[in-house]
Amino acid sequence: MLQQTAIDKFLVKSEEAAKVIIETVQKDGNISVFSHLDADGVAAAGVIGKMLVRLDARFRIRVMQWVDDKIVEAIKADKPELVIMTDFGSGYLDLLNEKIPDYNVVILDHHQITGTTNNPRIVQLNPHLYGIDGATEVSGSGVAYFAAKAVNAENVDLAPIALVGALGDMQDKYEQRSFHSLNEIIVNDAVAVGLLKVEKDLTFFGRETRPIHKMLATTTNPFIPGLSGQETDALNFVANLDIPLKEGDRLRALCDLKDDERKKLCTALADYLLSKGLHLEVENLIGNVYVLTKEEPNTALRDGREFAVLLNSTGRMDKPSLGIAICMGDRKCALEEANKILEGYRKNINKYLGWVMEKPERLRELNHIYVIYGENFINEKIIGTVSSILVSGLTNNEKPLLAFANIEQEQAAKFSGRTTEAALRKGVNLGDVMRIASETHGGKGGGHNIAAGAQVSLDKIEDFIKTADELVGKQLKGEKIGNENSN
Ligand SMILES: [Mn+2]
Incomplete structure (x- = not known):
């Protein structure tokens, strides 16, 4: 009953976001869309892109790794009537408030919320506002989908793309790999319009x-x-x-x-x-598979999970526009090229995994965490995937894994953290750890309880690692680490 009310409130808020978008288009206003570069972010950009094309809107989409001054500068240069942020934004309310308080911003995100805003120009649609878990109950593309559906009911045909994003964020965590809550509504929408079949299979x-x-x-x-x-x-x-x-x-x-x-x-x-x-x-082998019924058999687009991996590779390999084009319906050159990108992406990952395992100092075990020293070898856009793969194979499965790569031109290191179910059950919240540890050393960070990221300057790497190790240790003992998010 409580959950139903939360979902209703979320849907009411989606109409508010839709109203801002529609009014901007009616005034022929320019719209700048920014989205995150993983599968979910690319899918979210595809959903919003298709919605805006249907509105005949003037818009531009850019896919980025995070919200930072580069986005602020781009906004100040473009002077759009509306900024839409998908699959990120909620972690940067203070930055937006401070740097671009005079711009209209619609945030469609499912990450943990940091800071607050009373600025009426910022409209935020985020499940965490209503006690709905953004890590497992709806993804960034799902939030974008609900906004698009509120703009026009014809956008229900984008439901399969929203699920692809949710699969990319591994939200199929319920019984036999099913979806729950807002994601379940999206499944039902997609099935109802004949674009999705849910089957049981390996x-x-x-x-x-x-x-x-x-x-x-x-x-x-x-x-x-x-x-x-x-x-x-x-x-x-x-x-x-x-x-x-x-x-x-x-x-x-x-x-x-x-x-x-x-x-x-x-x-x-x-x-x-x-x-x-x-x-x-044995029983874990069987579960829901999500078949996109209008896609060609034996292509990656027919299976929701394969589709997600394809999108992820386009984002990580600096070709997000290919992924967005596919989400918006391009099935010719874009698909062929995306398949090539995926091939290259797989090769890169294998190269990185081999490299990490080659020397013990590249993967170090500390008191409460593991750390991969990717430094200048691992591409910072792929570091998250590498940590996701490696965290499942670590021997001590109560220790979260942090991996970092250097971004020389910014004199910064990008950390990507993944934790295990066991650590999660013991109270580890990596989103809080990454945020607090990075802020302690002049950086920034945040994310979900199971997966999070942070950036610190190159000279603060060891300090950051030490603090993160201590904070995880505290959480494992059930202690507060200060300034936690409520979720
Ligand atoms: Mn996401």
């Missing part, structure tokens, strides 16, 4: 595009001893089940299997895992 990555044995061999979640990383063994495993590997010349993917074949594969995998003593993992 949730391995690559359902549409990877040959079955490759899909098995590349899975690390769960890690299957004897199959993960073992392409030949995985091939034999599938071949032994009498499941044809090919259809004509093409290697079949999981989505191509007939029901009885899929059952056979599931049973065999369950037996295999049991034989390895991994009985807990």
